Amino acid sequence: MSKALVLVVDDEPRYLKLVRYNLETAGYEVVTAPNGEEALSLAAGQNPDLIILDIRLPGIDGYEVCTRLREFSSVPIIMLTAKGEEQEKVQGLRLGADDYVTKPFAADEFMARVEAVLRRSHIPELNPPIHTVGALSIDCAQRKVTVGGREVSLSPTEYRLLQCLAVNAGRVVVQEELQEKAWGPEYREHYEGLRVFIRRLRQKIEKDPEHPTYIITKPGIGYMLATPA
């Protein structure tokens, strides 16, 4: 079975990157468009399985895109709306959107909605991956982490951090990226909490937290989730 293709439409590069990252991490193919015109053109040409559509767009806005899309396609649509704009949501759903997510959003909630919509639309969703690194395994569907068969309970932040490391297992992840992915774009620099959470993670998953074998430090660069020899 081939990957599902998702078209993401947003004029904020920040969100474009964020959404792309989350979707690709989960195994989806992603194409992006920064405005309505390109979105319609891409939708027609590429036949995506799902469209993530921001309402506020330069030029033709999200509503118009939605309407025009529905003239030739029944592809599922998830709208991105600003917080608290109640009528935006209602209007969007009336125009044929399938669901909406309010900005800003948590990655978990967003992905849950993506999968829910795909499930509803009979589009085979991808099996959420189970990352395995040595005796460490991360079940994304159950949000369950086990080390050597024993389940360890992580806080949401610890989990996000570990997941970010697991996706890039075997490669160094620079600090800024970790902070951006686990805490959000505004935590990209000057954040002193990363070390603390690395510590907490090590205490939970490492056999000997003082001599870590999974989360190893790359001084001056970042951290790496390593497969122990």
Add this chain to the structure above:
Amino acid sequence: MSKALVLVVDDEPRYLKLVRYNLETAGYEVVTAPNGEEALSLAAGQNPDLIILDIRLPGIDGYEVCTRLREFSSVPIIMLTAKGEEQEKVQGLRLGADDYVTKPFAADEFMARVEAVLRRSHIPELNPPIHTVGALSIDCAQRKVTVGGREVSLSPTEYRLLQCLAVNAGRVVVQEELQEKAWGPEYREHYEGLRVFIRRLRQKIEKDPEHPTYIITKPGIGYMLATPA
């Protein structure tokens, strides 16, 4: 493979006979229901491969049937609508129907759509209408829940909540989705009653409600109905 089974739901005997004739001539197995209640019961019990569903029904109407069906089954649905009722079609498709045919219709057009829908949805396997998680079982047709053979009586809200968890058993369901599915879209955010009903559910289905094994909390995210090891 044995013949595909088609459930036809219509209150007009004329159409019931017509549709049955066309389908049986083409080699399909047919069961019929004159109203929504029987339709749901038959759908749950017989596991049809396709449902032909009239919108205008006495008692619970086609929309409601559609929604309820989608709670436990992803069976393809073709709706029958009156001519020119444009918004009926849109609404129906939103609720999970796969296609629609306007009455009156020509036999060949109708059969073409039936075959198209069946071709399009080569269903890997139909969801059994009885969810089983450990000693817990949920009979969607009878709305009956038993734990260890003993029947427990749930309130409507409790049932909806449990069902939403059961459909996604083994994966985390975010709070907003639970609230939306069990209470409606307007309860998607800022609803503090969820915890209360989780509590009430646990008291009814958990052996030791203080240390739940079925409904487990995923802090900061939502809840999950766990499949015991």
Add this chain to the structure above:
DNA sequence: GGAAACTGTTACGTTTGCGTAACAAATCCA
């Protein structure tokens, strides 16, 4: 019309998670 069940709301105590600061240890570089 009255009792029972159901639902939503509020309040409150407990737990957990989070970020910051402060300091120790290790590392890097001149």
Add this chain to the structure above:
DNA sequence: TGGATTTGTTACGCAAACGTAACAGTTTCC
């Protein structure tokens, strides 16, 4: 070597999340 920078560790206060109980309004059903 010695100072500066980076990393590791611990502790603490605040905020948020969660579980629970109690209550009041509503609905349902005899």
